[in-house]
Structures are given as structure tokens and as C-alpha cells.
Amino acid sequence: MTSSPTFAPTRPQSKPRSGTIGALYAGNARSVVARGLLATRSTNYWVVLSGFFEPVFYLLSMGLGLGTLVGTVGASTGQQVPYAAFIAPALLAVSAMNGAIYDSTWNVFFKMQYAKLYEGMLTTSLGPLDVAIGEISLALLRGGLYAGAFMIVMQVLGLNLAWTAILALPAVLLIAFGFASLGMAVTSYMKSFQQMDWIAFVMLPMFLFSATFYPLSVYPPVLQWIIQALPLWHGVELVRGLTTGALSLAMLGHVVYYLVMIAVGMVFTTRRLRALFLD
Amino acid sequence: MSSPVIAARLLTKKYKELAAVDGISFEVEPGESFGLLGPNGAGKSTTMRMVGAVSTRTSGDLDILGLDPNEHGPEIRSQLGVVPQQDNLDQELRVRDNLIVYGRYFGMSLADCGRKADELLEFAQLSDRKKSKVDDLSGGMKRRLTIARSLMNDPRILLLDEPTTGLDPQARHILWDRLFRLKEQGTTLVLTTHYMDEAEQLCDRLVVVDKGAIMAEGSPAQLIRAYSTREVAEVRFGSERNAEVALLIEGIGERLEVLPDRILIYSDDGDAVLAEIARRGLHPITSLVRRSSLEDVFLRLTGRSLIE
Numbered sequence: 001m002t003s004s005p006t007f008a009p010t011r012p013q014s015k016p017r018s019g020t021i022g023a024l025y026a027g028n029a030r031s032v033v034a035r036g037l038l039a040t041r042s043t044n045y046w047v048v049l050s051g052f053f054e055p056v057f058y059l060l061s062m063g064l065g066l067g068t069l070v071g072t073v074g075a076s077t078g079q080q081v082p083y084a085a086f087i088a089p090a091l092l093a094v095s096a097m098n099g100a101i102y103d104s105t106w107n108v109f110f111k112m113q114y115a116k117l118y119e120g121m122l123t124t125s126l127g128p129l130d131v132a133i134g135e136i137s138l139a140l141l142r143g144g145l146y147a148g149a150f151m152i153v154m155q156v157l158g159l160n161l162a163w164t165a166i167l168a169l170p171a172v173l174l175i176a177f178g179f180a181s182l183g184m185a186v187t188s189y190m191k192s193f194q195q196m197d198w199i200a201f202v203m204l205p206m207f208l209f210s211a212t213f214y215p216l217s218v219y220p221p222v223l224q225w226i227i228q229a230l231p232l233w234h235g236v237e238l239v240r241g242l243t244t245g246a247l248s249l250a251m252l253g254h255v256v257y258y259l260v261m262i263a264v265g266m267v268f269t270t271r272r273l274r275a276l277f278l279d
Numbered sequence: 280m281s282s283p284v285i286a287a288r289l290l291t292k293k294y295k296e297l298a299a300v301d302g303i304s305f306e307v308e309p310g311e312s313f314g315l316l317g318p319n320g321a322g323k324s325t326t327m328r329m330v331g332a333v334s335t336r337t338s339g340d341l342d343i344l345g346l347d348p349n350e351h352g353p354e355i356r357s358q359l360g361v362v363p364q365q366d367n368l369d370q371e372l373r374v375r376d377n378l379i380v381y382g383r384y385f386g387m388s389l390a391d392c393g394r395k396a397d398e399l400l401e402f403a404q405l406s407d408r409k410k411s412k413v414d415d416l417s418g419g420m421k422r423r424l425t426i427a428r429s430l431m432n433d434p435r436i437l438l439l440d441e442p443t444t445g446l447d448p449q450a451r452h453i454l455w456d457r458l459f460r461l462k463e464q465g466t467t468l469v470l471t472t473h474y475m476d477e478a479e480q481l482c483d484r485l486v487v488v489d490k491g492a493i494m495a496e497g498s499p500a501q502l503i504r505a506y507s508t509r510e511v512a513e514v515r516f517g518s519e520r521n522a523e524v525a526l527l528i529e530g531i532g533e534r535l536e537v538l539p540d541r542i543l544i545y546s547d548d549g550d551a552v553l554a555e556i557a558r559r560g561l562h563p564i565t566s567l568v569r570r571s572s573l574e575d576v577f578l579r580l581t582g583r584s585l586i587e
Contacts, residue, residue, distance in 0.1 A: 023352050031383040038380060039371035042412075116367035123333055124384035124432070125357035278333050278352065 024270060025129035032121065032134020051098050052146045055091040056153055062213060063087050074215060076237060077246040081161065088159040089168065089243040090212040093235035095150045096172040097179045099143035104183030105199050108135060109190060119277055128273035132266060136180045143176025154243070162245025171242055175235040178258040181265025182231070188272035206232045231261055284309050284436055284467055285330060289339035292325050299325040301491035302339065312468040314478045314485035318581050322491040323471035324364060327440050330469065332356050344435060357385055360434030364441045366421045368413045374424060375400060375409040382431040392431070399427035403457065419450025426457065437461065439470040443477060455480050475573035487580050494580045499573050506579050507571040508533050510549035514556065514563035515541045524561060531555050545571070
């Protein structure tokens with residue numbers, strides 16, 4: 001082609017913004033989410049699905065298999081529940097965590113270090129907070145999808161013991177949000193694959209020991225405090241209370257824990273993106 | 280004369296103690312094509328990042344489109360087009376989607392993005408590749424796509440950091456042609472390069488930067504006049520003999536430069552230089568006369584030793 005087109009002006013009227021938040025946030029996180037959804041088209045769905053199946057396999061082998069030997073277990077309120085119904089809500093929390101962590105750690109690490117995606121985004125009028133909110137929302141979405149599907153499995157197997165189980169859905173979204181937010185914050189400080197392996201090193205024991213497969217009371221007090229400081233335990237307790245109907249006021253504390261986790265993750269992610277790409 | 284679109288005064292960027300950019304001052308007029316030339320590590324990219332409102336200056340003044348990037352980063356960036364040194368196209372998206380998604384980052388409507396993307400694919404000669412994966416494009420195509428992407432928001436200033444580094448000659452010429460068209464349409468171009476032919480092709484005015492400071496400023500022709508001669512005669516006598524022959528041709532031309540492999544004689548009349556050498560009974564293995572280029576200016580100003 002030889003003709004040179006003249007371009008019709010399409011530049012959007014930029015709204016004058018001032019103050020610190022104006023430099024961090026353009027109110028356009030949805031464009032980051034839209035990009036993520038479009039990009040998902042090209043990803044391998046089997047990889048995405050594998051994250052969902054992991055906790056399902058645990059539920060089948062441990063809950064239904066091992067459960068026949070265990071019988072019932074006491075929840076934190078003292079209520080006795082069948083073993084499968086005891087571990088299912090924990091695995092529900094884990095599936096929310098897995099989905100959120102996959103997206104917010106490895107995927108974010110790759111986009112940041114190799115694909116230079118955020119670098120490109122931040123040369124536009126987007127701010128670091130737009131990128132943080134957008135990417136965390138995507139991770140949250142994935143965590144939510146895993147958990148929603150797992151919830152269906154639980155319902156089919158008759159492991160939702162109380163009507164409050166329906167509230168487990170917003171609860172797992174909260175959990176996914178918390179892990180997505182913190183996961184991205186942590187990842188933004190990582191520089192190499194070796195460091196990324198530390199995340200897996202923390203995740204596995206947290207998954208195994210956060211009162212997932214047996215009550216916290218089996219531990220000596222010191223160990224109990226450590227577990228109670230970690231995020232997954234709060235998620236497990238919150239969801240377990242809702243699906244088994246063993247409600248308590250402590251559940252509000254778990255909600256607050258996640259709200260703080262979300263806020264801390266957001267602040268650090270935004271700060272770090274700013275330091276990295278807008279030095 | 281309208282006010283400059285970029286005005287930098289004593290612009291400085293320090294990383295810890297090291298000054299990457301050390302008090303440079305320049306202005307860019309609207310519609311102008313302005314070049315930053317310099318060896319690797321001269322501070323070109325750092326300057327571009329500050330002008331692009333993605334890096335905060337340590338000291339000095341910087342004014343982009345009448346705004347201070349320290350306070351109005353997003354507003355300034357919404358009016359800039361950026362072509363980074365390394366392509367950072369979205370590998371997970373197809374060619375046309377790359378443009379559309381980028382336009383969305385600026386808050387443009389989907390309809391506007393689609394229309395603009397098609398216009399720009401045409402401009403970048405990529406219309407037949409709109410469904411391709413980015414990975415399947417050649418280096419030159421990727422660059423053209425990056426340039427198309429940078430034009431999605433109708434930028435008032437286009438920043439190009441080494442736009443043709445790593446491309447083959449054909450791809451470079453196609454790219455120059457596209458950039459020249461933008462220049463004709465009145466887009467302000469700011470580019471860094473270490474290719475002198477590129478600077479001569481595209482820049483109305485340029486500064487030579489070395490070690491974070493400006494060494495010279497002017498149009499390509501002005502710089503050649505000021506720091507070189509009209510022509511250069513290059514003669515080779517063989518690596519061993521060059522140095523000793525240099526003593527015998529002392530005084531010919533305005534200036535002599537002895538390199539390991541050849542001797543350069545700067546003069547306004549290169550043929551006269553060769554004639555004089557022959558008259559002195561010297562017979563080089565090869566000889567040629569060429570017009571002086573920015574490269575001569577550049578090497579004179581920044582030295583020939585390898586700078587890392």
C-alpha cells in the first residue's frame with residue numbers, strides 16, 4: 001500500500017486528576033481484566049482444569065476412602081461431623097486458594113519478568129493500582145470458579161450439612177481475594193525461579209497442617225498459635241463453620257483477617273509496581 | 280513560534296551515586312523530529328523514560344506538553360506513544376487484539392479501538408496478519424506492530440527508543456518510510472539511535488549524548504560541518520605499514536586519523552587527497568573517497584575506544 005491515511009482523532013478527553021491517587025489509579029482496571037479474559041482464550045484449558053481436580057482427588061481418596069475408617073470428627077464448636085464433611089470445606093478453601101495463587105504467583109511472575117506486560121501497560125494512562133486491581137480480580141475469578149465447581153461436587157456428595165453452606169460462596173471469594181492480593185504482592189518482590197519455589201515450599205505445609213484433615217486440637221498450644229497465624233486456617237474454619245452449620249462469633253474474626261490481608265496485598269503490590277516500573 | 284512540547288533543563292537522573300543523566304538541557308518543538316545519539320550507556324534510554332513519564336527525575340526541570348511528569352504522569356502518558364527498545368507486545372494476544380487491548384488501556388471505546396486498529400494495521404502493512412500470533416511475526420513486523428500500537432491513542436509525541444536495532448536492511452527501510460510518513464503528518468518524533476544513517480534519515484535536529492551529558496547539538500548537516508569535513512578519504516596500506524605511511528602523508532587534508540586497519544584523511548576534496556598521496560609515490564592497497572557522515576562526527580565526539 002502506498003497511500004498514507006490520515007487518522008481521525010480518537011484520543012479520549014483526559015480528565016485532570018491530582019494528588020497521589022491520580023498518579024496511581026486511572027479508574028480503568030476493567031481494561032486489565034478484559035485483557036486477561038481475552039488472553040485466557042489462548043491458554044491450555046487442561047492446565048486450568050488440573051487445579052480444580054487436585055482437591056477433588058483429595059476429597060475422594062481421603063474423605064470417602066480414609067473416612068470409612070475415621071468415622072466422625074469434632075468441629076471447633078464441638079459438633080460431631082462425618083469425616084468427609086469435615087475435610088470437604090477445608091478442601092473448598094484450598095481450591096479457592098489454589099486458583100488465586102496460580103494466577104497471582106506464577107502467571108504474574110511470568111508477565112512481569114518475561115512478557116514485560118506490566119511495563120507496557122504502565123506506559124499507557126493506566127496506573128499501578130489499575131494493574132493491581134485488574135490482575136488480582138482475575139486471580140480471584142479463577143479461585144471463585146474452582147471453588148464454585150468444588151461446591152457443586154460437595155452438594156452432589158451430600159457434604160453440605162446446613163443451609164448456611166450457601167454463604168460459603170461469598171466466603172470463598174473473600175478467601176480467593178485475600179490469597180490473590182497477597183500472592184501478587186509477594187510475587188512482585190521475587191526476582192528468580194528459585195525464589196518462586198519458596199512459595200511452593202510455604203504452600204504445601206500450610207495446606208497439609210492448617211486443620212485441613214484433622215482438628216487443630218491435636219497440636220500442642222505453640223503449634224496451634226503458629227497455624228492460627230497463617231491465612232489458610234482462617235479460611236478453613238470460616239468455610240467449615242458455614243458448610244457444617246457449626247457457627248461461632250470467631251468467624252467474624254476470620255473475615256477481618258482476610259480483609260486485612262486484601263488491603264495489605266493491594267498496598268504492597270501497588271507500591272512495588274510503582275517502584276519497578278515508574279521509578 | 281509555538282511553545283516547545285518538551286523542555287528539559289538541567290535534567291538529572293542518579294541511581295545511587297551514579298549519574299545516568301547528568302544535567303542535560305534541550306527543547307523539542309511541535310512537529311519536529313528530534314534525535315538523541317550516543318553510545319550504549321550514554322543515558323539515552325534513561326532520558327526517554329523520564330520524557331515518557333515512567334521515571335522520576337532526581338533534579339532539574341522537565342515539562343512535557345505543559346505538564347510536570349512528577350505530578351501528571353497518567354495525563355502525559357495518555358498523549359504519548361511509546362516504542363520501547365525491546366518489543367513488549369502481548370504474546371498471549373493475536374495481532375489485532377494487541378492493538379485493541381492497548382487502546383482500551385487508554386480508556387478508548389471498543390468501537391473506536393476497532394476502527395483505529397484496522398487503520399493502523401493498514402498503515403503498518405500488517406492487514407493480512409491481523410489474526411496471526413505475535414510469535415509468528417518476523418522482527419520487522421513486530422516492530423511495525425509496536426509502532427502501530429503506539430499510535431492507538433493518537434499521540435502528540437511519539438517516543439522511539441532504538442527503533443530499528445536488530446532489523447535487517449529491508450525491514451529498516453520499510454520502517455523508516457513509515458516513520459517518515461508520520462513526520463510528514465506532523466507527529467513530533469523523539470528517537471534514540473546509535474545508527475548514524477538512521478539519524479540522518481529521520482532527524483531534523485539532534486543532540487549527541489555521552490556519559491550522561493550533551494556533547495553537541497544541531498542538524499545533521501550542521502554537525503558534519505562543525506565537527507568533520509565534507510569528504511573523507513580512506514586508504515589502506517596493510518596493518519603493519521599504516522603507522523609508518525602515516526608519517527609520510529602528514530599534512531595532507533585537514534586532519535588525519537590512523538586506525539589499525541586504515542588511515543582516514545578528512546578533507547573537503549577527497550580526490551585531491553588521493554592524487555597527492557600518489558604524487559608522493561605511495562600506493563595504497565585500497566582507497567576510497569566518501570562523503571563525511573554523522574558517524575565521523577559521532578566517533579570524533581565520543582571516541583573510538585569501546586565503551587561499556
